[in-house]
Amino acid sequence: MNKLDNFDLILLRELQRDSRQSAEQLTAKIALSTTAIQRRIKRLRDEHVIVAEHAVLDPKALGRSLTLIVAVSLKIGRASINEQFKSTMMAAEEVQQCYAVAGDQDFILIISVMDMYEYEVLTHRLFHSNEAVQKFHTTVVMETVKVGLQIPVPIAVD
Template identity: 35%
Template sequence: MPSKDDVLILDELDRRILQQLQQDASLTNHELAARVHASPPTCLRRVKRLVDEKVIARQVAILSPEKVGASLTAIVEITLDHQATEKQLEFEALVAGESAVQQCYRVSPGPDFVLVILVADMAAYHALAHRLFATQSNVRNVRSFFSILRSKFETRVPVE
């Protein structure tokens, strides 16, 4: 959990810049400056500061999964036999190396982890589940939910 010292104080211009970049990170500096009502040098300086301060963690392209053959989303609950910190870290390291695992959360109460997995089809999910769950002696329970419709997908972080 970040401490108050880790949180950067953002003013209104910072928030406008972040909102615009979360919508479209491909904007040129001049386009961004016009949209946030700032001069291009000010905008460039602010974006550099936000990157340097790690407020902007990275800029990526968001793909349409169905266009690249990744059309099955699974939300998976994992319960471990042993929940000692080193066992949780081992499991996190295992799933971190798997590109199909889009997100991994330690959660409480309930299961120990919730994963969001994106694969081509059920056969690919079965192979991944065997590799990540069935062969791991510390995985006690796996409960999988399969998406039949993605009605909302968002990557933006609220900065109001």
């Protein structure tokens, strides 16, 4: 992978803010030609600095008004059990994020559902019927203050 220069970093910052910006729009913010910006974006994708680009949807517009944070503890910490749990979480579309963590819990999940009934059904499918799950603790999100996947991009000052 090539070392990232300030042009790359500024470009990454802009693309994180809005990946729909055209190369022409980016030239107004970055002192590079349209062609140079297009080449850099291609290189950043090829080198897996940019790993994906997604549309961010409003959950409420889709009837998914309930967000839950769930801490899960497994009974046994064997690698095969952890891998099976991760696979199950990857396959569950209601699980938006899944983190393997250190501490009292093994996993932290962010879950999006329509209502408590849907969550109850989901808990039976993901946790109660899974013999590896020792316990889980649910926190209901009352208000979404900030959601994002943006990584702070430092820009070197000359």
